[in-house]
Amino acid sequence: MTAHQPPTQADAKAVMAALARGERAALARLIAMYGPGIRRYAAQSLTVSSEAEDVAQEVFLRAWRHAERYDPSKGAVSSWLYRIAVNLCIDHNRRGGFRRFVGIDSMPEPEDDMPGAETEYGARQRLAQTQAVIRTLPTRQKQAILLKAAGELSGAEIAMALGTSEGAVEQLLVRARATLRARLELEE
Amino acid sequence: MSDHDNTTKAAHAKTDAEFDRELAALFAHPEDEDVAELSRAVLSQTVTVNRTRTEIHGDVLSEPLPWALGFGGLMALGVALGYVLSSTALGDGFLAWFAFGDLLTLMGGF
Numbered sequence: 229m230t231a232h233q234p235p236t237q238a239d240a241k242a243v244m245a246a247l248a249r250g251e252r253a254a255l256a257r258l259i260a261m262y263g264p265g266i267r268r269y270a271a272q273s274l275t276v277s278s279e280a281e282d283v284a285q286e287v288f289l290r291a292w293r294h295a296e297r298y299d300p301s302k303g304a305v306s307s308w309l310y311r312i313a314v315n316l317c318i319d320h321n322r323r324g325g326f327r328r329f330v331g332i333d334s335m336p337e338p339e340d341d342m343p344g345a346e347t348e349y350g351a352r353q354r355l356a357q358t359q360a361v362i363r364t365l366p367t368r369q370k371q372a373i374l375l376k377a378a379g380e381l382s383g384a385e386i387a388m389a390l391g392t393s394e395g396a397v398e399q400l401l402v403r404a405r406a407t408l409r410a411r412l413e414l415e416e
Numbered sequence: 417m418s419d420h421d422n423t424t425k426a427a428h429a430k431t432d433a434e435f436d437r438e439l440a441a442l443f444a445h446p447e448d449e450d451v452a453e454l455s456r457a458v459l460s461q462t463v464t465v466n467r468t469r470t471e472i473h474g475d476v477l478s479e480p481l482p483w484a485l486g487f488g489g490l491m492a493l494g495v496a497l498g499y500v501l502s503s504t505a506l507g508d509g510f511l512a513w514f515a516f517g518d519l520l521t522l523m524g525g526f
Contacts, residue, residue, distance in 0.1 A: 252462060256455050263451035268443055281454065288458045355442050377439035405435055 235261040240305035247295040255292050262306060263288070266313050268378040272359065273317040273371070275324055283320060287313045307388030310379055314371055314389060361411045365404055368392075372400035373408070492523060 240261060246254035266287055270280035290312050291298075298308050362370055368390065375386045383401075387394045496519045500512045 252459060255462065256459060259451050259455045259458060263454050264448040267451075267454065268445075268448055272443055281457075284454055285458050285461070288454075289461055292458070292462055351442075358439070358442055373439070376436055378443045380440060401432075405432060408439075409435070 235306075237304055241300050244295060244298050244300070244305050247292065248298070255288065258291060258305075258309075259288055262309050265306075265379045266309060269310065269313055269374055270317055272362065272374050272378050273314075273321075275321050279320055279324075283313065283316050286316055303388035304385050306379070306381055307385045310375060310381060310385070310389040311391070314375075357412060357415055358408065361408055362404075364411075365407060369400045369404040369407070372397055373404040376401060489523065492519070496520075 240258075243254045243257050243261065247258060263284060267280050267284040270283040270287075271277040274280055274283065287309060291309060298305065362373065365373065371390060372386055375381045375389060381389065383394045383397050387397045390397065496516055500516045
């Protein structure tokens, strides 16, 4: 778990209200609140993780353009933002797949997710194994576990972001954890 | 629900929470928290700036169809004018103006 505290709902809603009034300072605050998590989610969710920065930018640009569409009574700000991120990642992966199929883009290169000499080889290997198993999960399970682990969302927030019920999210998480545990134990 | 069930459920929940924490730690990098560059990039895109010639050329490359249609329209107009002038020079004025009128009708709205 990261050291930072998640933003409170009241803070986030106040920021969204300011954003809807066109205050650019509110956009900077929103990025400070949710930027790290959204970038982390995108990096794990995208086929080409180096596109995570572009996706994160697009999420916040859309939030800026459509801030007035956010309805506080319908859910948390985090759910609204992550819903945009989930859809953008799906679009990017779909477009990227087509572009690679027709040869416009090359296949994604294996990426160094943890640069730096101090990074332990074991941690890298564990990350690579975990990412490989997550890629094999069904889409909804993958989205749920990544929103939980990379976005650090609650069950209710994930449910809102994926447009489903909390119970369904719990089931998705149980299945995803079970698959991950089983496969990672096999590989160890 | 028995005490044993509650204890088992609590232990399982704890294990799940630990598993999620480990997964989150695996994905987290210290540099993630630095959003200065992301913030700068997003804020710069929200500012409306005067468009330079280079950016307009960029439009031609990214949206060629409207520009191609405009170019095609101008070409057609040139052809029509050329036809009118050459026909007039040959003394065939009436037919030429008639054809020109047809052409303008076809291109209506261009």
